[in-house]
Amino acid sequence: MSETPENRAFIGLGSNLGDSIATLKAALRSLDALPDTRVAIASKLYRTAAWGVTEQPDFINAVALLHTRRAPRQLLDDLLEIERHAGRHRLDDGSDRWGPRTLDLDLLLYGHERIDEPGLHVPHPRLHERAFVLVPLAEIAPDVDIPGVGTAAQALARMAPAQVEGVTYAEPLDPA
16 A cells, blocks of 8 residues: 555445445445555445435435545545446536436545535535435444534434434345
8 A cells, every 4th residue: 555644434325226236235346446445344225215306216325434545536536437337427517416326426524634625525515414324324433523513423313303214224235
């Protein structure tokens, strides 16, 4: 590995088109294969009703913890390439933001950093508002600090029960 310090990065994974479970397992293998990166742990898979545009299939979601020496922008570029390889094509105007997708990978947290650059915002701006991210994040790292919010467990505890009840267990995320 390079001389860049190792960081913990939390990645949100989601899919609601095609064989979502197989897609997320393949994405996890792709994350683990990135240079200077390894998947330390992944949450179970969770089924969640679509958010934003609701007239679409349910999503399968998970969160993975990476140990990586890749810089945040480099890691984001890697995530976008994995999405493209899985068949996701983002529209330049962002009009497909809430629509169905074969794969969605979000850089949720990167160490303790706060990053606000064009196209790169860490922590993810709506992380603390989304049960479909907080439930799997709190499963694998309840004490992880979300800068400006508190821990994942605290953020999840502040959510309305109805929001959390919509996130149901699907199955373990075993990449095999």
